Amino acid sequence: MIKLHGFSASNYYNVPKLALLEKGIAFEEVLSYTGVGPKYKPEYLDKSPLGKVPAIETAEGYLSESRAILDYIERVHPTPPLLPDSPFDAAKVQELAQFIELYFELAARRMIPNLLSGTEPNPAVLQEFETNISKATVALAKLSTFESFAYGEQFTLADIAAILNLPIVRSVGKRFLNEDPLSKVPGLDGYCARMEERPHVKTIRADAAADQAGFMAHLKELYGI
Numbered sequence: 660m661i662k663l664h665g666f667s668a669s670n671y672y673n674v675p676k677l678a679l680l681e682k683g684i685a686f687e688e689v690l691s692y693t694g695v696g697p698k699y700k701p702e703y704l705d706k707s708p709l710g711k712v713p714a715i716e717t718a719e720g721y722l723s724e725s726r727a728i729l730d731y732i733e734r735v736h737p738t739p740p741l742l743p744d745s746p747f748d749a750a751k752v753q754e755l756a757q758f759i760e761l762y763f764e765l766a767a768r769r770m771i772p773n774l775l776s777g778t779e780p781n782p783a784v785l786q787e788f789e790t791n792i793s794k795a796t797v798a799l800a801k802l803s804t805f806e807s808f809a810y811g812e813q814f815t816l817a818d819i820a821a822i823l824n825l826p827i828v829r830s831v832g833k834r835f836l837n838e839d840p841l842s843k844v845p846g847l848d849g850y851c852a853r854m855e856e857r858p859h860v861k862t863i864r865a866d867a868a869a870d871q872a873g874f875m876a877h878l879k880e881l882y883g884i
């Protein structure tokens with residue numbers, strides 16, 4: 660059985676977790692927070708060379724990087740598929756998932772420490788976030804209408820990327836810019852509401868909420884935050 664290492668408050672951890680849940684694959688969760696090194700789980704570096712979450716443990720060995728993990732899961736457990744059959748459509752799904760990760764998640768990620776610690780971000784970082792997100796938001800509407808799913812007529816890896824990452828961008832915007840930078844994306848509000856109703860997305864949210872106190876306690880112990 661696949662072992663999934665990481666913690667439920669992590670959006671990256673939740674990427675393979677949601678894929679496994681949607682596919683109905685049994686897996687075991689093994690708790691590992693970030694910050695591995697001499698003071699915390701040094702052995703985790705054998706699973707994920709930079710100590711990043713998630714990593715999976717398979718019969719053949721360890722694998723890190725959520726994108727590679729998704730690819731492995733899709734090949735080992737092809738049904739139900741999280742990619743369309745058509746090579747072009749499958750690539751469009753990957754395009755959208757990568758777009759969301761690179762131009763939304765990574766832009767917001769720089770301010771997650773501020774969200775967690777209740778501190779103000781560096782003004783230059785905030786300015787860069789605002790500029791980059793407003794460009795990316797216009798472009799996002801060209802890649803998806805968010806009418807039913809993020810791409811096409813089935814739940815795919817693009818939906819996993821969208822529902823696990825875009826809400827974080829909205830939270831960062833609301834907290835530090837006093838506005839939701841994604842409020843003008845047509846269809847997105849209804850889409851997010853529909854995705855939040857999916858049973859496995861609800862599980863992800865409930866598990867993330869249940870893990871929040873443990874994650875914060877870990878940060879306090881390791882970094883004094």
Ligand SMILES: N[C@@H](CCC(=O)N[C@@H](CS)C(=O)NCC(=O)O)C(=O)O
Binds near residue numbers: 693726
């Ligand atoms: N590219 C990686 C990113 C994973 C990532 O950044 N995970 C965060 C937790 S949400 C982490 O491990 N942060 C600790 C660190 O970067 O040292 C992936 O797709 O798996």
